[in-house]
Amino acid sequence: MKKVGIVMGSDSDLPVMRKATDTLSALGIPFEVHVYSAHRTPVQAKEFAESARENGFGAIIAAAGMAAHLAGAIAANTTLPVIGIPCKSSVLDGIDALLSTVMMPSGIPVATVAINGGVNAALLCAQILAVEDKELANRLDEKRRKDACAVLEKDAAVAAELNK
Numbered sequence: 001m002k003k004v005g006i007v008m009g010s011d012s013d014l015p016v017m018r019k020a021t022d023t024l025s026a027l028g029i030p031f032e033v034h035v036y037s038a039h040r041t042p043v044q045a046k047e048f049a050e051s052a053r054e055n056g057f058g059a060i061i062a063a064a065g066m067a068a069h070l071a072g073a074i075a076a077n078t079t080l081p082v083i084g085i086p087c088k089s090s091v092l093d094g095i096d097a098l099l100s101t102v103m104m105p106s107g108i109p110v111a112t113v114a115i116n117g118g119v120n121a122a123l124l125c126a127q128i129l130a131v132e133d134k135e136l137a138n139r140l141d142e143k144r145r146k147d148a149c150a151v152l153e154k155d156a157a158v159a160a161e162l163n164k
């Protein structure tokens with residue numbers, strides 16, 4: 001199976017990225033994590049993106065906060081699908097990173113998930129890899145079934161308490 005590349009602009013983004021790594025691990029998807037910044041280590045970020053396809057990656061998650069250029073910078077240097085996670089910072093609550101990540105000019109797409117959306121970034125990567133992987137697609141179907149069951153259990157608990 002292809003690996004998922006996970007790049008974050010700073011180790012301060014790690015709590016968000018752990019949601020992505022936990023989700024990928026639960027689905028049995030291999031990944032590789034790096035801290036590369038579009039601003040502080042632009043050379044390393046560029047080299048990672050340029051070599052990602054030949055290094056066995058099938059999709060890349062790029063997470064950054066504030067003036068979040070990382071996902072766009074990664075996407076500029078690969079035609080692998082890039083999922084951008086805008087990370088919430090202390091000043092503008094992540095709106096800064098959301099707009100920086102989502103508003104890519106035509107030609108260089110970044111599939112942007114919600115602010116701090118580590119789980120959905122991982123699931124989107126899984127769904128991309130599952131296009132050519134029936135076993136992974138089955139695992140995703142099973143996860144949907146389990147998640148739905150968990151909601152129905154909550155429905156039953158809330159109904160039992162409040163629907164008198």
Ligand code: RP5
Pocket residue numbers: 008009010011012013037063064065066087089
């Ligand atoms: C961004 O700046 C990083 O992705 C991080 O979200 C934010 C702050 O970085 P630190 O100052 O915590 O290293 O580049």
